[in-house]
Amino acid sequence: MRFVYSNAHACLRHLVGNRMLTTTLLLAALTATVVDPPSGAEVAPALASSLPSALASSLASGATDSSGLLGEYADDDARQLLVKAQRASAKVGAEMRERATCAALRQLVSRALNPIDAHAKPISADERARAIATLACLSTPLEIQCALKVLDGEGSRPNFIACDPQVRRAIFAAMAKDPSVGQPKLVELAVVADDPVRQRALDSLPAELSPRALDEIARQLGSDREMHINRAASIAGSHPAASLIPSLVSAQYAAPKVKRGDEAWIAIGTARSYVQNQIPIVGDASTSFQPVIGTLFEGSLLRVMESMVEIFRTEVHMNLATVVEETTGQPAPPLGYDEARWMVWTRDELPRLMAAHQAERERDAETAKTVTRPAAHDG
Structure with a gap:
């Protein structure tokens, strides 16, 4: 794949600023060869010609990353996983995409919901609002599944779905659409x-x-x-x-469920204690008796042999x-x-x-x- 930007940073600014490409295409741009610059309109055909048909059609139709999760919160490791997923088998690629999505969600949590570093700067209202909006825009089954895994008390993190009303409202709104x-x-x-x-x-x-x-x-x-x-x-x-x-x-x-044996024994009555025997205990120039306590029960015993519940x-x-x-x-x-x-x-x-x-x-x-x-x- 060959791009016509003389500066890779200018290419990335075009892709991110216009939000015209999915995260996968953005990663492809990072690994592209840089040559002389053409107009911005020439980038999409050149990029689409060297991508799989599904991604090429996504580019041609102007599709965007609906939630912006990976584009906003994916770190370097997540980006590398996404690039490797394009070349891996279907099963391995799905696992890599899941790991990348979970990593992006953990970045979202640490940056906008619950910073891990105690000395980190306070979370701004704008950063938190942007994260909540990203959660509300999750659309794919993979994103929903990973969000439930990360937000539902993963590891030592709190359960944001249970304790944060804004997170709960946002993720449930996204789930209702999937x-x-x-x-x-x-x-x-x-x-x-x-x-x-x-x-x-x-x-x-x-x-x-x-x-x-x-x-x-x-x-x-x-x-x-x-x-x-x-x-x-x-x-x-x-x-x-x-x-x-x-x-x-x-x-x-x-x-009614089929049952065997007695269901219960119910005893109703009183218990009286008495001394039924004495055990002599002999010592040096002394003797004593240890009492043996007996118990008499007076009352009735109700034996439940069969019962039926509908x-x-x-x-x-x-x-x-x-x-x-x-x-x-x-x-x-x-x-x-x-x-x-x-x-x-x-x-x-x-x-x-x-x-x-x-x-x-x-x-x-x-x-x-x-x-x-x-x-x-x-x-």
């Missing part, structure tokens, strides 16, 4: 986390969830904890989707009815908590009702587009 990693993690936090993290995650969920986020709701509906099941059902009711109906049906009722989750049932009504346009069928009947209805009736509801919505949309004009009258 359907593959961000939204499923938001659902998980909205179910299992403690307040205020749980409430912020719940408030950050978008109106329409991705398929992976819906799969996470279905997984949480199968939890062993009642609180998590009820929370997941509440999220399902707020984001109705037909794919959640089978999971809600299964979660609304828990059959769980009917009313919150899940109510949210199931909400999801059915939203997806079919019809009230939920009066099937109660009978899982077998619900599954038959889901298989036989649900597809027909959903198709009819979708057709009705399309007709309503077409009707709304129709413009009615009053007829002209004489006089």
